Amino acid sequence: MLSSPDRTELKKMAVEQVDQHADEIVEIGRTIWRNPELGYKEKKTAALMGDVFDRYGIPHRDGIALTGVKGVLKGRSHEGTIGVAGDMDCVVCPDHPDADLETGGAHSCGHHGQVTALLATAIALASSGVMEHLDGDVQFIGMPAEEYVELDFRKRLVDKGLVDFIGGKASWIALGELDDLDLYLASHSGRLDGRLVGIQRGSTNGFIGKMIRFKGQDAHAGAAPHLGVNALQAAIVGLVALNAQRDTFTEADLIRIHPIITKGGDLVNVVPADVRIETYVRGKTLDAIWSADEKLERSMRAGAMALGAGVEIGTMPGYLPQRPELAVPVVTDLLEENAVALFGETGVKRGDPSEYGTASSDFGDVSHIIPAARITTTGVVGAGHSKDFRVTDEHAAYVAPAKVFVATIVDLLHDGAGLLKQAKASYKPVFTAQGYVNMWKEAMGRAARTG
Ligand SMILES: [Zn+2]
Ligand SMILES: [Zn+2]
Numbered sequence: 001m002l003s004s005p006d007r008t009e010l011k012k013m014a015v016e017q018v019d020q021h022a023d024e025i026v027e028i029g030r031t032i033w034r035n036p037e038l039g040y041k042e043k044k045t046a047a048l049m050g051d052v053f054d055r056y057g058i059p060h061r062d063g064i065a066l067t068g069v070k071g072v073l074k075g076r077s078h079e080g081t082i083g084v085a086g087d088m089d090c091v092v093c094p095d096h097p098d099a100d101l102e103t104g105g106a107h108s109c110g111h112h113g114q115v116t117a118l119l120a121t122a123i124a125l126a127s128s129g130v131m132e133h134l135d136g137d138v139q140f141i142g143m144p145a146e147e148y149v150e151l152d153f154r155k156r157l158v159d160k161g162l163v164d165f166i167g168g169k170a171s172w173i174a175l176g177e178l179d180d181l182d183l184y185l186a187s188h189s190g191r192l193d194g195r196l197v198g199i200q201r202g203s204t205n206g207f208i209g210k211m212i213r214f215k216g217q218d219a220h221a222g223a224a225p226h227l228g229v230n231a232l233q234a235a236i237v238g239l240v241a242l243n244a245q246r247d248t249f250t251e252a253d254l255i256r257i258h259p260i261i262t263k264g265g266d267l268v269n270v271v272p273a274d275v276r277i278e279t280y281v282r283g284k285t286l287d288a289i290w291s292a293d294e295k296l297e298r299s300m301r302a303g304a305m306a307l308g309a310g311v312e313i314g315t316m317p318g319y320l321p322q323r324p325e326l327a328v329p330v331v332t333d334l335l336e337e338n339a340v341a342l343f344g345e346t347g348v349k350r351g352d353p354s355e356y357g358t359a360s361s362d363f364g365d366v367s368h369i370i371p372a373a374r375i376t377t378t379g380v381v382g383a384g385h386s387k388d389f390r391v392t393d394e395h396a397a398y399v400a401p402a403k404v405f406v407a408t409i410v411d412l413l414h415d416g417a418g419l420l421k422q423a424k425a426s427y428k429p430v431f432t433a434q435g436y437v438n439m440w441k442e443a444m445g446r447a448a449r450t451g
Contacts, residue, residue: 007414010130014406015342017124022399025120028052029398032112033098033391036090036105039145039168040157042067045088045115049142052119056126058140065163065171069142073125075134079417080182080424083139084121084405086114087146087168087186095387108389110189110380113397115142117187117377120402125409134413136420139181144168146362148318151211151278152262155316164437166209166316169362173369173433182424183331183412184372186363187401189380196347196400197339198376201332202355205254206321206364207282208289208443212259212300214238215310218266218273228271229309232264235275238303238311245295253288254358257281257296282360284321286443293447315447317440322364324353326430330423331373331412338407339375343400349376368430371423377401 005013018025028048035044046062046069053060053071060071067088089111094104107113122140125131131138145154145168154166164174172178192198214235219228239259249255259279265272281296283289297313304311332351339348366372379396382388391397412420431439 004133007410010133010410010414011407013128014124014130014410015403017128018120018399018402018406021120021123021127022395025116025123025398025402026394028119029112029116029391029394032115033107036100036107036112037088038092038103038105038150039089039147040066040154040163042088042144046142049115049119053122053140056123058122058126064177065144065168065175066157067144068168068172070177071122071140073122073131073138075136075413076132077135078137080136080413080420081139081180082136082183082185082409082412082420083141083178083181084118084409085141085143085184085186086118087111088115088142088144089147091147091385092149093385093387096389097387108382108386109147109384110389110397111146113189113377113391114187116398117401117405118142120398121405121409124402124406130410134410135415136413136417138409143172145171148209148280151209151316155211167319167362167365169366170317173365174437176433178366178370179433181370182420184366184370185405185408186372186374187377188361188374189397190376190378191380192349192376192378195349196343196378196396197404198349198378199332199336199339199351200374200376201327201351201353202357203324204322204357204364205256205282205284205360206286206289207280207318207360208293209316209318210279210281210293210296211314211316212277212279213312214275214304215312216271216273216275216307219271221269221271225271229273230271230307231275231309232272234303234307234309234311235261235277236303237306238300241299241302242296245299248295249292253283253285253292254356255281255283255288255292256358257292280318282358315444317444319360319362320364320368322361322367326367326427327353328371328373328423328427330419330426331371331408334408334411334419335373335375335404338411339404342403342407365436369433369436370429371427375401375404
């Protein structure tokens with residue numbers, strides 16, 4: 001009987017298959033880049049994922065929270081399950097040279113690279129034959145709607161019961177779709193000053209979503225403004241009142257509130273009677289977020305009161321902060337070791353637990369429920385969410401992260417999945433999936449009573 005390949009050989013087999021399929025992987029990356037889709041609308045991306053899974057004999061389910069996709073490869077035994085995930089959605093960036101002409105969508109957050117890397121991981125694991133030597137399953141997750149945008153549209157989906165939450169991962173959690181995972185592996189693009197891969201050990205802000213509607217009285221703007229109640233002026237007074245309080249936000253809480261007016265009136269010669277604001281209230285902890293939210297609400301009510309307008313303030317579940325105590329060093333250490341083995345010390349930005357990002361991701365929510373780890377990928381230039389963002393090194397963006405993933409998956413699932421079990425044992429969840437859903441329900445109930 002032939003002896004089974006050892007861990008080093010298995011890693012080599014899987015990594016070689018990433019290289020073997022590099023051209024195909026780059027082509028996948030280009031195709032998704034050219035077909036940017038906004039959250040819960042990622043139909044072409046889902047179809048492309050399904051095609052790749054079919055090509056490699058990977059069973060999959062589609063339409064999970066409208067557009068999500070899940071493919072599965074089974075190991076020789078089932079000691080645990082790892083999910084390799086990618087966000088499928090784009091942002092709106094109409095001035096981007098590669099923006100979709102109809103929607104203005106563009107992949108200037110680099111999520112196309114996440115999907116490409118997870119598909120590359122699937123292709124390499126399926127082609128290499130390593131799964132028959134591993135003791136656990138791997139799920140390939142196309143996750144919808146990471147960007148928390150188009151709140152009116154998303155709220156309609158929630159109200160109609162088509163999804164449970166504004167964000168894709170929360171909806172998957174509510175559906176129980178992450179219940180069978182022992183680890184969630186993900187990536188996000190960033191800039192790493194010439195290095196190929198970064199290991200994330202830091203934390204990020206969380207936030208709640210706010211939809212604010214000022215209601216005035218319409219009237220002829222020239223002939224009879226005195227008969228109207230100007231909802232736009234009410235909103236402006238509200239925003240000025242909010243800005244007057246910014247120095248009461250402490251540095252420790254890292255509050256970020258960045259409202260936009262999504263509707264400023266209907267016709268220029270009519271006193272605006274319906275004015276709408278969307279914003280996040282971001283911060284380092286939920287307590288800090290709720291405290292800042294009180295100031296936001298007070299300010300908006302003050303604006304309405306000054307003008308004699310009405311105001312409706314809606315609060316929606318946002319994303320949880322990524323917290324250092326929820327990290328799983330067993331996994332991040334493996335990711336780092338494998339990245340250094342693949343690309344050398346100079347190719348890797350090692351993770352630093354003191355790093356803090358004031359943006360947010362629903363990756364934070366996942367990390368409250370199951371062990372989760374994320375790498376930073378690169379090969380891009382230009383600021384995220386801007387018209388200048390583009391891929392300049394396709395191998396760095398799509399191929400390199402897949403190599404780190406396959407090597408780490410082999411480590412975690414080899415020999416009875418001992419390291420995966422160790423990672424799981426080192427992690428204490430804050431919530432069960434149901435506990436997470438209940439937490440938001442209770443918080444929204446409180447917000448409605450005090451709002
Ligand atoms: Zn983004
Ligand atoms: Zn992003």
